[in-house]
Amino acid sequence: MKKYKDTSCNLLTLRQTAKFLKKHDNFVILTHAYPDGDTLGAAYALYYGLKEIGKVASVICPDIIPKKYDYFVRKTDHVEKDKATVIAVDVADKRLLGSLEGEFGSAVTLCIDHHISNVGFAESLYLDASASATSEIIFELLSFMKVNINDTTAKALYTGIVTDTGCFKYANVTAKTHIIASKLYEYNIDAVEINRIMFDTKSKKLLELERMVLDTAEYHFDSKCIVLTVTEEMQEKTGCSGPDLEGIAVISRSVEGVLVGVTVKQTDTLEFKISVRTYDPLNASEICNRLGGGGHKGAAGATVKGTLNEVKSQILASVKESLEKIYAGTSSDK
Amino acid sequence: MKKYKDTSCNLLTLRQTAKFLKKHDNFVILTHAYPDGDTLGAAYALYYGLKEIGKVASVICPDIIPKKYDYFVRKTDHVEKDKATVIAVDVADKRLLGSLEGEFGSAVTLCIDHHISNVGFAESLYLDASASATSEIIFELLSFMKVNINDTTAKALYTGIVTDTGCFKYANVTAKTHIIASKLYEYNIDAVEINRIMFDTKSKKLLELERMVLDTAEYHFDSKCIVLTVTEEMQEKTGCSGPDLEGIAVISRSVEGVLVGVTVKQTDTLEFKISVRTYDPLNASEICNRLGGGGHKGAAGATVKGTLNEVKSQILASVKESLEKIYAGTSSDK
Numbered sequence: 294m295k296k297y298k299d300t301s302c303n304l305l306t307l308r309q310t311a312k313f314l315k316k317h318d319n320f321v322i323l324t325h326a327y328p329d330g331d332t333l334g335a336a337y338a339l340y341y342g343l344k345e346i347g348k349v350a351s352v353i354c355p356d357i358i359p360k361k362y363d364y365f366v367r368k369t370d371h372v373e374k375d376k377a378t379v380i381a382v383d384v385a386d387k388r389l390l391g392s393l394e395g396e397f398g399s400a401v402t403l404c405i406d407h408h409i410s411n412v413g414f415a416e417s418l419y420l421d422a423s424a425s426a427t428s429e430i431i432f433e434l435l436s437f438m439k440v441n442i443n444d445t446t447a448k449a450l451y452t453g454i455v456t457d458t459g460c461f462k463y464a465n466v467t468a469k470t471h472i473i474a475s476k477l478y479e480y481n482i483d484a485v486e487i488n489r490i491m492f493d494t495k496s497k498k499l500l501e502l503e504r505m506v507l508d509t510a511e512y513h514f515d516s517k518c519i520v521l522t523v524t525e526e527m528q529e530k531t532g533c534s535g536p537d538l539e540g541i542a543v544i545s546r547s548v549e550g551v552l553v554g555v556t557v558k559q560t561d562t563l564e565f566k567i568s569v570r571t572y573d574p575l576n577a578s579e580i581c582n583r584l585g586g587g588g589h590k591g592a593a594g595a596t597v598k599g600t601l602n603e604v605k606s607q608i609l610a611s612v613k614e615s616l617e618k619i620y621a622g623t624s625s626d627k
Numbered sequence: 628m629k630k631y632k633d634t635s636c637n638l639l640t641l642r643q644t645a646k647f648l649k650k651h652d653n654f655v656i657l658t659h660a661y662p663d664g665d666t667l668g669a670a671y672a673l674y675y676g677l678k679e680i681g682k683v684a685s686v687i688c689p690d691i692i693p694k695k696y697d698y699f700v701r702k703t704d705h706v707e708k709d710k711a712t713v714i715a716v717d718v719a720d721k722r723l724l725g726s727l728e729g730e731f732g733s734a735v736t737l738c739i740d741h742h743i744s745n746v747g748f749a750e751s752l753y754l755d756a757s758a759s760a761t762s763e764i765i766f767e768l769l770s771f772m773k774v775n776i777n778d779t780t781a782k783a784l785y786t787g788i789v790t791d792t793g794c795f796k797y798a799n800v801t802a803k804t805h806i807i808a809s810k811l812y813e814y815n816i817d818a819v820e821i822n823r824i825m826f827d828t829k830s831k832k833l834l835e836l837e838r839m840v841l842d843t844a845e846y847h848f849d850s851k852c853i854v855l856t857v858t859e860e861m862q863e864k865t866g867c868s869g870p871d872l873e874g875i876a877v878i879s880r881s882v883e884g885v886l887v888g889v890t891v892k893q894t895d896t897l898e899f900k901i902s903v904r905t906y907d908p909l910n911a912s913e914i915c916n917r918l919g920g921g922g923h924k925g926a927a928g929a930t931v932k933g934t935l936n937e938v939k940s941q942i943l944a945s946v947k948e949s950l951e952k953i954y955a956g957t958s959s960d961k
Contacts, residue, residue: 461795462822471809478802488796496883507838549830
């Protein structure tokens with residue numbers, strides 16, 4: 294059997310993956326920690342598919358499943374672990390199993406994934422890095438196996454695809470993604486409601502945080518740069534933390550004419566995590582490298598110690614250097 | 628020829644529409660006033676299609692075309708009006724031609740539209756109310772005519788579809804919409820960039836207005852209702868008006884747990900325009916009817932005279948009445 298990269302992991306074809314599922318009878322399906330729409334959508338769609346062909350299966354998630362996914366999440370079977378074949382979906386590394394890593398990290402027989410970064414931790418792997426979402430792969434797998442897809446399965450798959458593509462906005466979308474979406478529309482999926490829940494619902498506390506953060510907006514370098522600040526006090530006052538804060542960096546990048554969006558988030562009295570989002574020709578990674586951080590061309594970060602003003606001065610100095618390289622002599626602060 | 632409803636307007640089939648385009652040689656293509664992505668996308672895609680088959684055509688828009696559409700908008704031909712066959716795209720009523728109504732209102736030979744509300748003002752009409760966008764219809768028309776679609780045509784069509792569907796989120800999306808999107812992905816459309824421009828770009832002044840409006844957020848009736856206020860002063864200070872303000876009502880509807888989102892917008896010293904957005908089982912139209920306004924179940928409006936506090940009291944009283952009908956005795960203000 295073909296090996297994955299330089300690992301001992303067997304690389305399966307779609308046909309071999311289908312055969313594998315037909316051969317076994319008792320499954321445990323694992324999602325990654327901090328579950329998102331794709332890992333859950335893929336896991337439950339696979340579960341419903343396996344039920345259709347008479348298998349026994351259980352979905353196990355390392356964390357509590359957010360209530361917003363209730364419309365496709367159901368109680369699954371009880372499966373005894375030592376009898377079970379363990380499948381991980383949308384899990385690129387056993388560390389991403391979080392609280393389940395100890396119990397299942399070395400016990401995954403099959404991993405189904407679309408992350409090119411998959412490390413090959415499972416015994417076998419079906420990887421399609423061209424798929425926008427693992428849910429796209431599960432759709433193809435169930436279709437290939439001619440397994441009946443019901444409305445709930447379709448809802449789970451549609452959820453996985455829209456959450457991993459920002460509702461068909463991201464660079465991972467292909468013609469195939471839209472073809473699969475068109476096929477899912479043949480079921481009663483209530484896409485309007487799914488998209489409302491996934492994209493157009495904001496918690497009261499997040500709206501309150503956004504209000505506070507917008508009050509801190511500063512524009513620099515002829516408005517080519519915006520700086521937003523999230524203090525510890527704001528986080529405490531609103532009760533927002535971690536994942537809630539991801540949307541703030543998105544705001545910084547959405548202002549017309551802004552090439553560099555900077556979010557300065559307090560992580561301790563004298564420590565700040567900086568997120569930088571840039572548009573061409575600016576390079577976020579270059580800006581953050583100067584502060585000991587790193588990342589990609591469009592999105593990077595760094596952790597900087599000091600007072601808020603010191604930290605802001607440092608990041609602005611780095612932004613200025615990058616701007617000056619491109620707009621030599623044309624940029625002046627404020 | 629079949630007539631449209633009880634008008635003298637001829638209802639065409641797709642085949643007849645194609646034949647019509649082939650028969651004539653000089654076209655003026657009109658968009659509606661306050662042009663959006665669909666009327667422009669449809670108009671320019673039709674223009675490019677007509678050019679492919681050797682026709683002379685001009686796109687005329689009643690208003691200045693926003694710069695954000697520059698990636699598919701080009702200078703079109705000069706066409707003498709009296710020689711031209713006039714086509715209106717995405718125009719449901721001649722009044723929607725705005726500044727062009729006088730000149731062209733009674734001169735439209737063919738209207739191509741997807742609005743079920745089309746009044747049949749043109750001599751002939753090709754209407755497909757099941758299409759998510761007029762651009763969806765133009766794609767079908769060009770495909771039916773076997774006209775070459777180039778990258779710019781595809782960008783125009785994709786823009787029309789995403790803007791009229793909220794990037795595949797709205798209830799007008801069908802399986803066909805996704806099939807057409809998948810076909811447009813065969814061209815070099817740079818969908819990521821189009822979606823960034825259409826959905827993830829906010830003007831500095833709008834961000835400033837949002838900041839001010841979020842400062843006014845009030846929650847009522849166990850947070851089932853949020854009230855946002857936009858004063859004349861805020862509009863003057865930020866320079867935001869009309870279309871800029873549409874997004875504010877969207878915010879009011881996006882807060883988790885909120886069933887009634889109210890936006891109170893000052894239109895004069897003692898006059899306010901109220902926008903109400905509701906979720907089931909609340910009825911926005913019922914709430915606004917009590918104040919002399921109206922609309923649909925999920926979105927309605929009213930114009931109310933008085934001071935801001937008086938107007939807020941009136942709308943809250945109406946919201947309370949509707950809430951009490953449903954949650955008898957369970958709701959208490961604040």
